[in-house]
Amino acid sequence: MLTAILGALKWGAVGFVVTLFLMVMFEASRIHDDIPVPEFKRRHTIRTAVVLSTFAGILSGLVWLLVQHWD
Numbered sequence: 558m559l560t561a562i563l564g565a566l567k568w569g570a571v572g573f574v575v576t577l578f579l580m581v582m583f584e585a586s587r588i589h590d591d592i593p594v595p596e597f598k599r600r601h602t603i604r605t606a607v608v609l610s611t612f613a614g615i616l617s618g619l620v621w622l623l624v625q626h627w628d
Contacts, residue, residue: 561625565618572617577610 584602 561622564625565622568621569614569618571614573610573614576613577606580606580610 584606
């Protein structure tokens with residue numbers, strides 16, 4: 558039971574970090590120096606990235622648990 562919980566947490570953390578990294582890189586590629594971005598849009602983008610990364614981490618952990626129970 559403990560290994561299942563630790564495995565789900567590990568895969569949840571991996572899913573969170575990978576998703577957050579990809580979203581930050583995507584947003585960084587869209588920034589242009591000649592077009593200023595308002596501060597509220599930057600804050601909104603950061604919040605959205607964290608929320609979606611959290612969802613991806615939870616989903617990753619749940620998928621790992623599902624795969625473990627198939628075995």
